[in-house]
Amino acid sequence: MRNQLLIANGQGFWGDSILGPVRLVREGPLDYLALDYLAEVTMSIMQKLRSRDPEAGYATDFVRMLDRVLPEAFDKGIKIVANAGGVNPRACMRAVVELARKKGCTGLKVGIVDGDDVLGRIDELLADGEAMANLDTGEPLNAIRDRILSANVYIGAQSVADCLAAGADIVIGGRITDPALVAGPMMYEFGWSATDYDLLAASTVAGHIVECGAQCTGGNYTRWREIDGWANLGYPIVDARPDGTFWITKHEGTGGVVSRDSVVHQLLYEMGDPTRYLGPDCTADFTSAIVEQDGPDRVRVSGVRGGAPTDTYKVSISYQNGYKATGQLVVSGPDARAKAELCADIVFDRLLLDGVSFAPDQKTVELLGTGVCHAGIVDPCDPPEVVLRIGVKDTDRRKVDRFGMEIVPLVTSGPPGVTGFAGGRPKATDIVGYWPALLGKDKVTTTVDVEEVR
Amino acid sequence: MSRIRLGDIAQARSGDKGDGSNVGVFVSNEADYELIRRVLTTDRVKAHFRGICFGDVERYELPNLFALNFILHDSLGGGGSESLKSDAQGKTHGLAILEMEIES
Numbered sequence: 205m206r207n208q209l210l211i212a213n214g215q216g217f218w219g220d221s222i223l224g225p226v227r228l229v230r231e232g233p234l235d236y237l238a239l240d241y242l243a244e245v246t247m248s249i250m251q252k253l254r255s256r257d258p259e260a261g262y263a264t265d266f267v268r269m270l271d272r273v274l275p276e277a278f279d280k281g282i283k284i285v286a287n288a289g290g291v292n293p294r295a296c297m298r299a300v301v302e303l304a305r306k307k308g309c310t311g312l313k314v315g316i317v318d319g320d321d322v323l324g325r326i327d328e329l330l331a332d333g334e335a336m337a338n339l340d341t342g343e344p345l346n347a348i349r350d351r352i353l354s355a356n357v358y359i360g361a362q363s364v365a366d367c368l369a370a371g372a373d374i375v376i377g378g379r380i381t382d383p384a385l386v387a388g389p390m391m392y393e394f395g396w397s398a399t400d401y402d403l404l405a406a407s408t409v410a411g412h413i414v415e416c417g418a419q420c421t422g423g424n425y426t427r428w429r430e431i432d433g434w435a436n437l438g439y440p441i442v443d444a445r446p447d448g449t450f451w452i453t454k455h456e457g458t459g460g461v462v463s464r465d466s467v468v469h470q471l472l473y474e475m476g477d478p479t480r481y482l483g484p485d486c487t488a489d490f491t492s493a494i495v496e497q498d499g500p501d502r503v504r505v506s507g508v509r510g511g512a513p514t515d516t517y518k519v520s521i522s523y524q525n526g527y528k529a530t531g532q533l534v535v536s537g538p539d540a541r542a543k544a545e546l547c548a549d550i551v552f553d554r555l556l557l558d559g560v561s562f563a564p565d566q567k568t569v570e571l572l573g574t575g576v577c578h579a580g581i582v583d584p585c586d587p588p589e590v591v592l593r594i595g596v597k598d599t600d601r602r603k604v605d606r607f608g609m610e611i612v613p614l615v616t617s618g619p620p621g622v623t624g625f626a627g628g629r630p631k632a633t634d635i636v637g638y639w640p641a642l643l644g645k646d647k648v649t650t651t652v653d654v655e656e657v658r
Numbered sequence: 659m660s661r662i663r664l665g666d667i668a669q670a671r672s673g674d675k676g677d678g679s680n681v682g683v684f685v686s687n688e689a690d691y692e693l694i695r696r697v698l699t700t701d702r703v704k705a706h707f708r709g710i711c712f713g714d715v716e717r718y719e720l721p722n723l724f725a726l727n728f729i730l731h732d733s734l735g736g737g738g739s740e741s742l743k744s745d746a747q748g749k750t751h752g753l754a755i756l757e758m759e760i761e762s
Contacts, residue, residue: 426670476680577750581754640676
């Protein structure tokens with residue numbers, strides 16, 4: 205049994221810098237590298253890709269990243285845990301095994317966690333009495349049944365630990381929760397049981413702190429002027445112990461900061477009721493955590509308490525919910541504000557001439573630069589130039605595309621000083637609705653599979 | 659009694675929670691924590707975000723972190739992919755609360 209574990213997070217979301225994981229592998233000691241690739245919308249995109257190609261539907265960025273860190277990570281014994289499998293973990297595994305073979309990583313074991321994807325089981329589950337009503341609105345699933353794009357259960361640390369116990373050096377999962385990417389290795393390496401709720405809660409808090417990568421090491425930090433070394437901002441590392449105590453730190457010589465403030469920033473991120481943070485493995489009480497500075501770039505977290513999880517999993521269901529488009533123009537001064545407002549009126553009035561209208565809550569007009577983000581809080585101003593951002597949504601795709609054709613004409617048929625139109629006409633894109641629901645834990649079984657590179 | 663900007667004593671981070679945002683605010687000592695506990699009522703926060711938040715405001719206390727957590731319901735124009743807003747995830751709401759003037 206290990207008595208210490210260094211677990212880093214090198215990817216806060218799909219689209220985060222590839223330098224994060226690459227640098228973590230090179231810059232210092234590490235036992236595990238955790239990587240988060242999923243968001244609610246991601247799963248629907250992946251299902252669409254998979255419907256066109258049976259070998260698609262996972263985060264190809266992950267394979268590109270491995271191309272940069274293998275065989276170094278393998279040689280250093282760094283294990284990797286990622287939810288890069290999306291809706292097709294097995295195809296992701298095949299791609300990783302093939303890459304590892306090319307890189308000469310003989311003996312590397314690639315594992316997957318499967319079973320979170322319940323898209324093909326919706327009717328069976330409904331017939332079995334699982335209503336999967338919308339958690340926010342209470343609406344029954346029938347309201348969107350024929351428009352469902354993806355359905356995935358949030359699975360936890362236990363599944364990751366199972367895959368590691370089966371010998372995996374790389375764990376690829378689908379909708380593994382972000383904290384479980386860190387909690388899973390702790391559970392496995394420290395030999396915790398499924399009822400060690402305080403310990404699991406501690407590892408959940410650790411995972412929560414590092415799940416957005418550099419957001420706990422100086423990124424998105426209120427007092428940003430205090431941060432040095434932006435280009436090589438360090439990515440966070442959990443220095444964990446078997447009793448649930450852990451330190452947040454970063455590799456020596458990297459930029460940014462790990463301070464009580466940087467950690468508290470991230471503890472509060474996307475927080476609901478802090479006394480009852482719900483996860484698949486436990487509930488965690490964030491008000492029990494003792495957070496203390498313990499040397500430069502080192503913060504100690506201890507005392508975390510937790511409780512038993514609920515008997516349901518959270519299911520994330522996505523569905524087609526209409527179309528939207530937004531376009532932008534630059535409007536220079538003098539009178540930038542008034543002219544931008546006029547431009548927006550012209551667009552909607554011209555659409556009316558052509559019989560196309562949108563309800564007030566189906567359109568938006570933002571004069572970026574005048575105080576949009578802090579509306580009602582800062583005084584709106586009339587800057588030397590503004591960006592007019594204008595958008596609509598509707599269930600009728602043709603209306604949304606018609607809107608997209610009426611923006612660029614303003615350059616020659618609007619007030620003077622209109623420019624900066626790039627990227628062509630905005631086209632209608634899908635609105636992916638999000639439908640959170642619950643599903644009985646007895647209805648979901650996750651399985652693991654491990655393949656050795658030969 | 660003098661008036662200060664909340665940002666003079668507090669820091670904040672925000673993110674999305676469905677069609678609402680969460681705004682976490684924290685200070686560095688007990689005295690300031692008691693101050694923000696007293697002045698940052700849900701009514702006060704709701705009034706501050708009148709141009710952004712169109713639903714209820716919920717408040718949670720985290721004394722261990724000298725922090726308060728607010729949920730601003732209906733503040734993202736539908737949230738996620740539904741929203742037409744630039745700040746569809748409430749990323750800037752944390753800085754917005756720090757603009758508040760309070761009595762110290």
